[in-house]
Amino acid sequence: MRDVDAAGLGIGDGYPTRVMGVLNVSSESPYKPSVFDDAAEAAAYVDEELVDEGADIVDVGLESANKRFEVLSAEEELDRLDVALETIESTSGDAIWSIETRYHEVAEAAIEGGFDMVNDIAGFADPKLPDVCAEYDVAVAKMASPPDLKRPGAVEETPWAERKGAEWAESADYVDQVYEALKQNGLTDKTIVDPAFGGWSEAQTTEQDRETLRRLREFRGLGQPILVSINRKNFLRELTGRSTEEALAVSLAATSMAIERGAHVVRTHDVRETVDACAVGDAFTPTRFRGTVGGADDVTVEELDVQTEGDVSRHVERVGTADVAGDAIRAVFEVSGLTATQAESLAAAASDAGAVFAAGDDADGAGLLVGSHRALRRLAGRTPEDDALAGVLDAVGDAVA
Structure with a gap:
């Protein structure tokens, strides 16, 4: 800037x-x-x-x-x-x-x-x-x-x-x-x-x-x-x-x-x-950080103020890089009510897609699903046979579409 x-x-x-x-x-x-x-x-x-x-x-x-x-x-x-x-x-x-x-x-x-x-x-x-x-x-x-x-x-x-x-x-x-x-x-x-x-x-x-x-x-x-x-x-x-x-x-x-x-x-x-x-x-x-690094005045680092993929896409256009918007923005969802088996299935599917599902210690089946928008969209594209998990992925997909 x-x-x-x-x-x-x-x-x-x-x-x-x-x-x-x-x-x-x-x-x-x-x-x-x-x-x-x-x-x-x-x-x-x-x-x-x-x-x-x-x-x-x-x-x-x-x-x-x-x-x-x-x-x-x-x-x-x-x-x-x-x-x-x-x-x-x-x-x-x-x-x-x-x-x-x-x-x-x-x-x-x-x-x-x-x-x-x-x-x-x-x-x-x-x-x-x-x-x-x-x-x-x-x-x-x-x-x-x-x-x-x-x-x-x-x-x-x-x-x-x-x-x-x-x-x-x-x-x-x-x-x-x-x-x-x-x-x-x-x-x-x-x-x-x-x-x-x-x-x-x-x-x-x-x-x-x-x-x-x-x-x-x-x-x-x-x-x-x-x-x-x-x-x-x-x-x-x-x-x-x-x-x-x-x-x-x-x-x-x-x-x-x-x-x-x-x-x-x-x-x-x-x-x-x-x-x-x-x-x-x-x-x-x-x-946010902005300045020169390593004593080299011609090398600068600036932490960009971005919260949405749209924010990142504007910088992608200006700088002329590959489209990294989907990888730059992360989202966190709390998922609750899962059985132990469902939680394990979600964790495995999330890992395969490049996201993470971390189950909680409580018995209510709660956990946090974390990932970049691109990874979460990959996860949402899966079609589990379990109706509850399918519903979770549909909701996540809609949120990061």
């Missing part, structure tokens, strides 16, 4: 989760407390409500990303940039400044004016934008999106059959599409990937967002830090029936979960509370 240096701010596994607070200079943006058209008022908001509350990054939006509004042109965004540049000059807090734009002209003008980072919600649909970021050596957040400047985030609208083939398009699920959308148009060395949570198209569902969060760890397979923007979004509010105003608790719960699943930057309007949620997420995220 690559760490990213954003103007001196480290982002990645080797650093605490970073909080990105939001400032909008777009009158149409729905979250009115963050919207300003006066630089002095905006600067006061940044200092008091964002930086003083713990924001590491200030993300400035020049227009609303709401799909109901017309997309601004680069010239229209540039007209709004002046307020943002004046705001930087008027703030006293210490934070990294990020400009949200899909246009390379706006990104370059913002960087020249003092911005440290770019947040592109159109997924490098402007092919010159990553070149600008690389030229100025700035970090850039890239949100999953079709190659269309006017349809940010709507990954389902990508012509997948043309890009990946009809067979892939037929079999791919939504998370597969998001993953591939992030790969489109490449990644710079300082790219932070954003899986595009939150209703970017009419076709996107709240369940798809929830599945993306469940499988967030898969996006570590891209080898870049991950940004999530989940604050008060519908896919969380729907779980509890809360309004936007009442949705802080679900946002904070999901934030800690996202960090445990691999998020490195959290974009939010609720900075102080999110800082606390990040502290909890960081505290309970396992530490």
Whole structure:
């Protein structure tokens, strides 16, 4: 996993989760407390409500990303940039400044004016934008999106059959599409990937967002830090029936979960509370080894954060190895109620398949069945005549399918 240096701010596994607070200079943006058209008022908001509350990054939006509004042109965004540049000059807090734009002209003008980072919600649909970021050596957040400047985030609208083939398009699920959308148009060395949570198209569902969060760890397979923007979004509010105003608790719960699943930057309007949620997420995220070995700086070892075969498969694709996903993930099942004879039969069959069944000492016929998913699938493929054992193997097979 690559760490990213954003103007001196480290982002990645080797650093605490970073909080990105939001400032909008777009009158149409729905979250009115963050919207300003006066630089002095905006600067006061940044200092008091964002930086003083713990924001590491200030993300400035020049227009609303709401799909109901017309997309601004680069010239229209540039007209709004002046307020943002004046705001930087008027703030006293210490934070990294990020400009949200899909246009390379706006990104370059913002960087020249003092911005440290770019947040592109159109997924490098402007092919010159990553070149600008690389030229100025700035970090850039890239949100999953079709190659269309006017349809940010709507990954389902990508012509997948043309890009990946009809067979892939037929079999791919939504998370597969998001993953591939992030790969489109490449990644710079300082790219932070954003899986595009939150209703970017009419076709996107709240369940798809929830599945993306469940499988967030898969996006570590891209080898870049991950940004999530989940604050008060519908896919969380729907779980509890809360309004936007009442949705802080679900946002904070999901934030800690996202960090445990691999998020490195959290974009939010609720900075102080999110800082606390990040502290909890960081505290309970396992530490994994990463470093050089044997004094050879060019030889490194990194323990990957994987829990499912899907997680491993993404790394297999990136590194280009044989498919070891089925061997990498292990499962443990407790089986009880077996007779001594059945336990012996299961132990023998497990051993033949490359798994292990260890019977317990008690008389209730309990034991632990342990093995890689691949070994357990081999075991499940056997057809014992004993109905109870056949049922055990069917259940195990279904679980690791």
